[in-house]
Amino acid sequence: MKRFGVPLLFALMAGSAICSPVHAQTTLRMAWYSDGNEGEVLADLLKRFEEQNKDIKVILDQVPYKAINENLPVQLASGQGPDMARVVDLGGISRYTLDLTPYLKDTGYWNQNFGPFLQWMRPADDSKSIPGFMTQLTVTGPFVNKTLFEQAGVAMPGVRATWEDWAKATKDVAAKVQAPFPIALDRSGHRFYAVALAEGAKIFGADGQPVVVDEGFKRAAQMIYGWHKSGVMSKELWGSVSGTAYRGANEEFKNAQVVMYLSGSWQTSQFDKTVGNAFDWVAVPNPCGPGGCTSMPGGAGLVAIKSTKYPKEVARVMDYLASEPVLSEFYSRTLFVPGHLGLAKKGVDYPSASPQAKAALKVFSTQASEVAPLAFALQGYVNSRIIFNAVISRLGQAISGETTLDEAYKRITADVDQQMAERAKK
C-alpha cells in the first residue's frame, strides 16, 4: 500500500487541478498618482471590475507624481513598465503607448467621446490610434479668498477683468489685511502660459515650429517679473527654488495668506476638504488680456502601455473604466471636470461637494468649454514640457535677481533649441 500511496496522492492532486472550476487569472499592473481621492475611488471601481471579471486581477501601484514624470519614462524605455499608467506628459509618453483600436468593443464610442483629447496622447505622425482616455480634464484658473476681500472692503474685479485689474485689487486687499501673498502663481510653465496666452503669446511660427519668445510672451514675463518687484508676488514661489522644480501655494492659500491663487480645477476637491468653513473662497474665470481670457487646459490620461503582454485584457479594463456610467461615477466622486464629451454635455452631478466647490466646478466647466485653440494646441504639442521647463528655470533666475529678463529670453530660446535637437538625435 505504501508503495502506491505517494503516486496516488499526486494523481489525485493533478486530477483535482484539472477539474477545478478556478480559471487562470491574468494579473495586470497599473501605475497611478493622485492629487486628491482619485486613487481611493479607482481602487473601488477596480474591485467591482474584478468581481465581474474573475479572470483579471489589476494591481494598483499608487506612486508619487514625481515618479510618473521622472521614473516611469526610464522604466518604459527599458521595456519594464506597467500595463497601464496614469500620465500627465501625454506627448512625452506617446511613443510607449499601445493602440487599443483592435481590442476595444466600440471604437466609435471612444472617438466620439474622447476625440479631441486623443490627439494629445498620439505620437506626432499618428492621427488614428486610441491609446487611452482622460481621467481628468483640467483647466487653469484662480481661486480667490473672498473673505479677505470682504474684510478689506475692496470690490472683487468682474468677469472680464484684466490681470492688471486683479493685481491692483489684490495688492489693496493684501495691504489692508496684512496678507503676505496678494497673488500666488504655481511655479509651473503650464500656469505661466495661462497668463502668456492672455497677453497674446503666439508660441508657434508659420512653419509650426515653436517661437517661444515673442511680444505676448515678453509682456507676460515682464508683468510677472514686475509683480515680484512691486510686491504683488512673493519671491517664495518663483524665486526660491532652482531649475524645473514645481512649487505651489496650497498651504499658504489654506492658511488664508494668499488673496488670489492661480492654480487649477484639480485643487477643488483638496480645498473643499482642507479649507472647510475657515473662510469663503471662489473660483473665478481666467483674467483677460490683449490675447483673450483663455485658460490652459491639461489633465491626466490613463494610457495602455505597448510593452504589455496582455493587450486584450488591458482593453477590457480600459473599456470598463471609460464606460459612461463608471466614468461618470469617477468624475462625480473625485470632483473632476469631465474629460468625456458626452458627460461634459450632460453635466456631472457632484453630490459630495460643498456649495462653494460646486460653484467652482461650474466655473471651471464653463472655462473648459471656452479654451482657445492655441491653448489646446500647446497642451497637445509633443515638446510642450521642454518649453514649460525652460520658462520656469530661466524666468526664476531673472526673478531671483541672478540674470536680467533679456538674458532669460536668450537662454529660454537656447534651452528649447538644444533639448529639441537632443531629442531629434537618432
Next chain:
Amino acid sequence: MTELPSVAVQEGGGLRRQALAATGQVIGRSVGRLVGFAMGLVDRPMKAIQRAIGAKRMPYVFLLPNFVFFGLFVFLPIAINVVFSVTGGTALFPSQRPFAGLDQYAYLFDCGSFLDPNSCREDHFWRGVANTAKFVVFQVTAMVLLSLLTAVILNMKIRGRGFFRAVYFFPVLLSPVVVALIWKWILQRDGLLNAAITTFGGQKILFFVDPGWAMFWAVFVSIWAHMGLYTLILLAGLQAIPSDLYEAAQMDATPRWRVFRRITLPLLWPNMIVVIVLSLIKGVQTFDEVFVLTGGGPGTATLMVVQYIYETAFSNQVQNFGLAAAASVVLGIVLFVLTLLQLAVTRQKER
C-alpha cells in the same frame, strides 16, 4: 537572622555563575566544532587551489570575491557612464544611442570665461561648480575646526561627557532628507526661528529668498548633520595618544597651546587627514540635504553639481543622459585628483 538570607543569596549567586560558566563552555565547544567543520569544508578546495597555482598567488584568490563585487557595482557602472558620455539622444540603451564623440564635453566646456558662468553655454553646470566650490571651502573648513574643537572638549574630564558625546553623534543617525525637512520647518516664513525673532521684536527673515542666507544655512545644516561622525574619528585619535607624553609635558610646565601644537596636533594628523579627505569628498558630492532644504535656490544660488547632473538626466522632459554622464565623468575626475592630492600631502607629512 539578617545574615542568613544574604549567605543564601551569595550561595545561590555562586551556583548560578557556575551553571552559566558551564553552559558557556558547552556552547563554546559546540560553536568551535561547527566552525572547525565549516573550515574543514573550505580547507580542502583551498589547499587544492594552492597546489595548483602556488602559495605566492593565493592572495589574489582571497581578493577575487571583493574584486568581483567592486567590478560589478563600481567599475562596470563607471565604464557604462563613460560610454553614455560619448553618446547623444534620448534612448536608454547604449546600443541604440548615436555616437557623439566628445561633443557633450565640448558643450560643457564651451565658455567665454570659466570664472563667469553667464559666458558659458551650459551655465547651470558652471554655476553648480562655483556653488559646490564655495560650499566645500566653507563647509570643510568649519566642519574640521568645529569637529576638532568638540573632540578636544569631549576628551576632557567634564561632567556629563557620555551624554554630550551621544548628543553630538545623534544627528549622524538621521536620514539627510529628515534633517533637511526639520531645518526647513525651523527656517521657513512661519517657522520656529522666525517665531523667535518676532517674539523679540525683530522682523521675519525669508531665509530661502536671500542667496547669502540660503548658502549659509546649507553649510550650517550640513555641518550640524555630519559633525558627529568626524568628532568621533578625532576623539578616537585623541584617546590613542599616549598619556605619558602629556605627563612629561606637564612636568616641564609646557604651556597648553604648545602642548596642543607639538603633541596633540602632530599625533592626531593621520585622523585629521581622514576627516579632511572624507569631508571634502562628501562636500563635493553634496545633494540630498541641500536639494530638500533649498531646492538649489534662490535662482541657482545653492544649485550643486550633483543636483545639476540629476536634473539633466531625469527631471527634464528630454532626459539628457549623455550630458549628465559627461558632467559625472568631470566630477569623478575632480574627486580623484582631490583624493590623490590629499594622499600626497599625507605621504609628505609622514616622511
